[in-house]
Amino acid sequence: MQIKSPDCTVCQFRSMMFDSLSRDELGRLNTCKSQHLFGKGELIVREGSAIQAIIYLHKGLIKLHKTTSDGRSQIISIARPFDFVGLLSVFSNDLYRYSITAIEDSSVCFINKDCIHHEILNNGKFALDIIRRMSQATDDVLQAKFSLSMKHLRGRIAHILLDFAENIYNTLAFDLPVSRKEISELIDMRPENVIRILSEFRKDGIIRINGPEIVILKPELLRQISDAG
Amino acid sequence: MQIKSPDCTVCQFRSMMFDSLSRDELGRLNTCKSQHLFGKGELIVREGSAIQAIIYLHKGLIKLHKTTSDGRSQIISIARPFDFVGLLSVFSNDLYRYSITAIEDSSVCFINKDCIHHEILNNGKFALDIIRRMSQATDDVLQAKFSLSMKHLRGRIAHILLDFAENIYNTLAFDLPVSRKEISELIDMRPENVIRILSEFRKDGIIRINGPEIVILKPELLRQISDAG
DNA sequence: CGCGGCTTTGATGTTCATCAAGTAAAGTGG
DNA sequence: CCACTTTACTTGATGAACATCAAAGCCGCG
Structure with a gap:
């Protein structure tokens, strides 16, 4: 338009x-x-x-x-x-x-x-x-x-979550604008593993998930995972 | 100097x-x-x-x-x-x-x-x-x-060999200017696997190896492996 | 409604990294 | 020039990370 x-x-x-x-x-x-x-x-x-x-x-x-x-x-x-x-x-x-x-x-x-x-x-x-x-x-x-390319899957997910929070939305709570599938295309992995790892992070109390909404509860821990690779 | x-x-x-x-x-x-x-x-x-x-x-x-x-x-x-x-x-x-x-x-x-x-x-x-x-x-x-990033290891090696032959030396026989280790750093894998796959290609009669010298015997096949991923 | 695409979880397999160990080659100092 | 060290190369065996397959639930849409 x-x-x-x-x-x-x-x-x-x-x-x-x-x-x-x-x-x-x-x-x-x-x-x-x-x-x-x-x-x-x-x-x-x-x-x-x-x-x-x-x-x-x-x-x-x-x-x-x-x-x-x-x-x-x-x-x-x-x-x-x-x-x-x-x-x-x-x-x-x-x-x-x-x-x-x-x-x-x-x-x-x-x-x-x-x-x-x-x-x-x-x-x-x-x-x-x-x-x-x-x-x-x-x-x-x-x-x-x-x-x-240097990171394992968990590190990539941690990285991309922090990226959204820090560089795009400037807040720890945001709606993911992309599907799980798109995340997988962005960080070079399979959709199943994106979901699996997000679930792990949820179970570990690092993030909260509500459909597209993500809330990062422990940014320091996420940072650590991202840096560790 | x-x-x-x-x-x-x-x-x-x-x-x-x-x-x-x-x-x-x-x-x-x-x-x-x-x-x-x-x-x-x-x-x-x-x-x-x-x-x-x-x-x-x-x-x-x-x-x-x-x-x-x-x-x-x-x-x-x-x-x-x-x-x-x-x-x-x-x-x-x-x-x-x-x-x-x-x-x-x-x-x-x-x-x-x-x-x-x-x-x-x-x-x-x-x-x-x-x-x-x-x-x-x-x-x-x-x-x-x-x-x-889309290719498996064999595809990467095939790709890099063709790259040297076609874009750098313009001949099917050339001396690799880089060590196996450097190749591994260029195409994101481990040196052991670079060697392993080069050996496989040699055994399959696709290339000939003499220390640093590489002769590509079957460029079409190599191309096929590279394209297949 | 029912179809297709996205999502989720579990089970299985393949690819590749890692470990180990031995050989060759290349540089270093006496 | 030869012992010595170091670095590159090579092959095999093992295990971990990840892709793939399968199946079921969800949601939007014609």
Whole structure:
């Protein structure tokens, strides 16, 4: 669903996006963007389709994911508001290498790829900004995958629970926006084992579970399990 | 060992590096670079040290690697000549997140980070070039790790052998530049299993082994094993 | 209602890490 | 140049971690 696009020059998130652009430049960008709403579960970008725009997440939560040859799915990362998404392949490829799907109701800004190109060519400060963001995003993904590959299943679950609590919701009680199956795709294991280990944590009094609701009762212990691997 | 730095403006690899720079700009870069030789096994950059330069691999082969909390090591990627290395964290961090070590005798160009910054700020075309390279490098690493995580051990070994043959040496007969242990760190398994599976492949007549020398006798079969996972 | 997908728990099997032990190769000091 | 140490390589045996299989309950949806 496309909605009325507010003016970038007065966008409340402007400073987080385009600090380095002048009012004029922002005005130009304003003419080549469009804002859309996506409901939970709705597909935003299909893997393999042509890249036309950079995606800026305004509100909500989205996942980058990929389907394997044998039909299974893997989640590359989860993006939070104010993240640019898909910076990774936008400049090196013509086709998206990942699908993007909303995992909560989300508001998304599409900024035409050519416009971004144009601004990069003409504004070095903006270019440097984009580069910094790309580096950061990449580092984060690699760091996460690296750290996961060193951990046993219990450590991975502990890690992902703390991640949701600390980096996404900023509270020890939250509703999981993803199914057990999706968690398994995010941290590279089977759904059965996600459930099994969550149950163990529940029995051990480390967390409380109510359907999608998770309450972390012993964050220190969870941290310990995550660090131990 | 530092060697006489040839002039960038006449560097034979210039076009692969800095297509988008004018003669003047190349001249400026020339003043803030230095070229060094590293022997096989020599450390080029230590993880955690301050980032002062971008590294351009002129000749040889180098690895990016990382040490875990429990003292083990993991190889992130292997870089070939003409690759920029460490673009990943150069712009988002003050410290190197990975170590870099020569795995063959290598010639390396250090280009001061501030100079690169300066050129990016003043030359949009160069900025776009850098962004493209970063994207490509990142995509490749993620793609490789993604594909590995889907495979069983035999598939990983098959994959890495084909990678050396097709993407690095362009021949079915080559000397492995890395030890069995390093292979295990690159594809996330144990050295014992690297050896075991190489032996199996040898017994099955898929490859021939002579110490470090590998000859791939049945590339199609190897491809099949790699694809099957 | 009934179908399909997600969830949950238990039982079984496979893959792989770990342990152990021995050989070869490569560097080190006398 | 040879004893000595260390590091890499190799093979086999064992066990742990995890995937797979099976079956039953749940929920949303046409």
